Amino acid sequence: MRIYSELLGRPLIARLAIVAVMALVLALVLFPVYWMVITSLKLPREIFRVPSLWPQVFTGANYRILIEDKDFLIAIRNSFVVASSVTLISLVVASLAAYSLVRFRYRFKGLIGRLILFAYLTPTSLLFIPLSILIARLQLGNTLYGLIFVYLTFSLPVSTWMLQAYFAAVPRELEEQGMIDGLSRLGALFRIVLPLSAPGLAAVAIFTFTGAWNELLLALVLITSESRRTAPLALNYLITSDVLPWGPLMAGAVLSSIPLVILYFMAQRFIVHGLTAGSVKG
């Protein structure tokens, strides 16, 4: 009933128009997601012969093919290892840097801040060629270590940039009080600033995790063995094979989305704030 009361006070036509626009927008936004899910549950012969909006038979066959024949769970595990390592390293290293940039005055501070922002905006498409040469020289080609290392190119700048905004919001007086009570500078960071920035840390962690989970170009260039493929890479090789397996492909799409969509809806408030923390400061 509350839903309808929101519309009161407007002419009927306007109310109907608003609801109609919302319905149309939702249909356009949700249809691809719907198609992904039902395609993953359709039998191959149904996908190709009898296109329909609702599967005649629901099947788990696509998921079984993906997991048993294509070892997709290994790819998911690789993605987890890479994305969590990148997130952990970035959080630690970026926290220290962001704290330094926010709390101290020194020469080159402005320059360093500008370089971090510059690095944030430098796209992977510009770096993948020299990075692949660098990684080959370091003997890290075709390893998850190499992948973790190069993913720091985008995770570190964005983490540092976002954390600065969160740390700056922690009142300096709280830290000074803590230090009077005997905390060291690092103690103040770990006991006072970080706990108070917990929502920010969550947003940055999810942002970094997502970035690493989604990355395709560097993985494509650096990883050659099948057992070290990440989820996007495994699905990429699925479409470059001769037979186009739409069912298993969409099953892989569903499985790769689940962790991120759960993370996103769990921490939506932080993320929406985090997304805009850097660019939009009201």
Add this chain to the structure above:
Amino acid sequence: MRQRPSPTVKSRPSAEAQQQLFAYALVLPVVLLLVGLVGYPLFYAVYVSFTNMVVGGGGDWIGLANYRYLAGSPVFTSAIWNTVVLVVVSDVFKLAIGLGLALLVNERIPARGLFRSLLMLPWAMPAFVAFLTWRVLYQPIGGGINLVLTSTGLYPGIVDWLGQRSTAMPAVIVASVWRGFPFWFVSILAGLQSIPAELYDAARVDGANAWQRFRAVTWPGIRRIVIITTLLSSIWTANSFESVWLLTQGGPSDATMVFPVLAYFGMQTQRIGEAAAVSVAMLPALLILVFMTTSLMQGDGNEQD
């Protein structure tokens, strides 16, 4: 961190110096990693683009030969054109849709919270999943778009959206707008919510109509955000590899070829010098965008004063 005792007379100035040292020590890891992983590779890419380097070997300095070769190659010219079209057209649509929906959600509408969450779904799912899903949607056989168009009678024929030159680029743009509009929506919405309600009341008292209120209150309140979002989105779209790669791989016959995909193909054919020249060729345009964005974003008060 070990505290060093400082017994000398210098101890007072060195407390300040110690703090400076501490500050540098904290920021050093990020600086070193970024110099090594972003700064050095960037310059190295420029160097490589002037050589004839191939995979697994050194290269000789050949001056501008790679660039001369690219300038005469039709695929390079279409990559420039396609990248510009992709960026400009999808930015325009993302702005229109993002702004429209932000204005709608900023009003009192039913189920606002749920509506807003669902709108973010394309941005919450991984980019590669979004583009793989659109690839399936566009299929002549097994694709949802042809099914909806034929069964609702909107268009009777089956279209191979990604397979023909005339529809491939529009198809890539639609998928890219679907994936990217939520970022615009949420940024603009945050801007709208920071505009004080009194400004609207004042405008209403002055007898301003809806359009005048938008011009006088809303637009000035969100202009900065729209500009920053446009710059960020342009940088990201121009360099988005997976959108085009997963949908069309630049085809059919280069109709959707863009810079990042062309550079990747160059790398696949082992000619690293040429591939580097492709990505370095877009550096000037990119630098302009990046400098504009950094100066706007740094003016944001992110640093404490």
